[in-house]
Amino acid sequence: MRSIGVSNFHAHHIERLVDETGEAPVVNQVELHPWLPQTALREFDAARGIRTEAWSPLARGRVLGTPLLDELAAAHGRTPAQIVLRWHVQIGNVVIPKASSPARIRENLDVFDFELTADDLAAIATLETGERTGRDPDDD
Ligand SMILES: NC(=O)c1ccc[n+]([C@@H]2O[C@H](COP(=O)([O-])OP(=O)(O)OC[C@H]3O[C@@H](n4cnc5c(N)ncnc54)[C@H](OP(=O)(O)O)[C@@H]3O)[C@@H](O)[C@H]2O)c1
Known part of the structure; x- marks a missing residue:
């Protein structure tokens, strides 16, 4: 079976x-x-059965210096990267972090045995600032 995926839509x-093809993608990577x-x-995609996939899910590592993430990491006995990746999982994203070392790749996979609370998610x-690390697709 073949499926359509799109990126930066x-x-x-979408x-x-x-409208022009009668086909919807199964995944939208943004x-x-x-x-x-x-x-x-994400709500638009979910309403149409489209999975949302997160690229630069750690904002290219730049979001990791945030004090709130340090606090949540300490509270859960995890790293800030694991807090962000667990947030992605809990809000329903497919997530593709990039890491250079095997140790970090293992760390980034190890997010399926703890849970953020509703208060953590609200924090x-x-x-949210709206800041992008890449271009807005409408500007391309
Ligand atoms: N479709 C598109 O237009 C598009 C655009 C951009 C990116 N992407 C894709 O998105 C994926 C990831 O994006 P990305 O590389 O831009 O950003 P990212 O995954 O948000 O961040 C990668 C950065 O975070 C660091 N990092 C990773 N795990 C860490 C950890 N546990 N602790 C501390 N630092 C950590 C990495 O450092 P080290 O490398 O030193 O470990 C690297 O500097 C790639 O597969 C890329 O191809 C797609």
């Missing part, structure tokens, strides 16, 4: 794809991290 790009949680797009939501 806003909702209006609407155009569906920049997504605590600074840019893409809430509206992480306050980190």
